[in-house]
Amino acid sequence: MVLPAVRGRLTQGAPLAPLVWFKSGGTAQWLFEPRDADDLADFLRDLDPAVPVMALGLGSNMIVRDGGVPGVVVRLGKAFAQVERLDDTSLRCGGGASGILVSSTARDAGIGGVEFLRSIPGTVGGFVRMNGGAYGREVKDVLVDCDVVLRSGERRTLAVADLGYTYRHSALPTGAVVIAATFRGHAAEPAAIGAEMDRIAAEREASQPLRSKTGGSTFKNPAGHKAWALIDAAGCRGLTRGDAQVSEKHCNFLLNLGSATSAEIEALGEEVRDKVKAQSGVTLEWEIQRVGVAK
Template sequence: MMSAAPRHSALIDRLPAVRGRLTEGASLAKVTWFRVGGPAEVLFKPADVADLQHFLAHCPADVKLTVLGVGSNLLVRDGGIPGVVIRLGRAFAEIRTDGLHVHAGAAALDLNVALAARAAGVAGLEFLSGIPGTIGGALRMNAGAYGSDLSQIFVSATALDRQGRLHRLDRDAMGFTYRHSAVAEDWIFCGADLAGRAGDPSLIQQRLNEIQAAREDSQPVRARTGGSTFVNPPGAKAWELIDRAGCRGLKLGGAQVSEKHCNFLLNTGTATAADLEALGETVRRRVKESSGIELAWEIKRIGVPADSPLAILARSEA
């Protein structure tokens, strides 16, 4: 297959001046858990909320924007992501506690939020330690694990719309359903206020230990993976359907269905994003043929294929 020709577009010249960092052709493969995928046409790391607001308010309306967290439940296609990829950094990762409330920035790791809650004697947030992502991603998909989900601890959230206006969202505005929120896709979460109940830090730590042990026992946590691949259908478990369809250990190129937990796809070391996506579609087809159930992707797939005329070639390091 012929590689895509470099596109020396003037996109970066059309973008507003910022206090953060704008980088052309920045690698994304090294920041996703799968360790695959093409670069960003332009990567923007805002200095803080005000910098992001300024950027949104002055960014041309025709420029496509994509928000990237820690890349844990994400597959970036091999041709990369046209437009601007926004990656929130340290300024969006603050965690603070006030009584039984925990405020977490959108870039705060779910695990770190669970640990901060433990230190403050706030119970009910332990399940976050089993979700390998950020609070922003958890808000977007109502992330859940080990018997709870974000909607059960949610108080409010803040988000910026495409014009840079700040909104405070209550539970009704979030529209939580299973692994989904109804907030507009082009809104960017800045942070959330969460609430738990009073708890003994030693008992909270015990629950955290149980969750860690359960993850390590049942999931390929040290592999190059994107976490849970497909949403559990109503009344069924995706991994069981995949197993019954004979897909445990199935390989395609450098991609493989995990032997340990077959709702996980693995990069065995040489996989491309195309390998992983094609393997996932093969699994979906086989499950549909064997059970009549059509699995829905839980992993978010973004960007363009390597042979797309919009494909981006890396031109510098992030």
């Protein structure tokens, strides 16, 4: 495969396991870390349209299958991780900025309403694409618009109404990369914002296995149900397959206890789905993205 020239870094056969929270999975055929938005747009414009493109953030909500990811994986680095205050209630955030950085900057600027982003272990690009949410709030509640580079290399600004948001889903086109977003909150006292962020952090620490190799919430909450409660009722708490385990602390989390393969983690998730379906009649939907090819 002949690829366009770049100013950033292009690596063939790059291991992805170190870049995702589960610490499992294969390699990227090519990993592209663009120097800036123009570098990304030029590359995608000149890249053979048949080559698949996937954006990778912090890898917190993802299973990379053991056979790796064909095509190009785009990872946004420091050039895309800036957060700046626009006015008394708005922030401009790079697609590679973390939820912690966004919420902390908002706190220091006296902008409330985005504290929940403190609890989303990902980047702006990822949670704009997935309509990330927690503690009763979602990205669609605070997003004004986002800048994307389409698979064709075209740059476009999309308003929140253009994104077709539903629960943990958007209508962003395949291969599009979110490079920036504008969030709007409301004026608030930094001390009050900080207290709410601390409350969220403490609640997460108490209820979730944050210090384990995990992928975050595995399944979406079905209408009228909590996924963890259905999993618990089906007797899946602590269930294992190889080194993959259903967390005993929060059973909507899967864990890699050591050297689990992505195949084991995904198979354990499918076993949980089967058991929940048999016990309650509810079909759980994956929230974690599963990408790449099986080995």
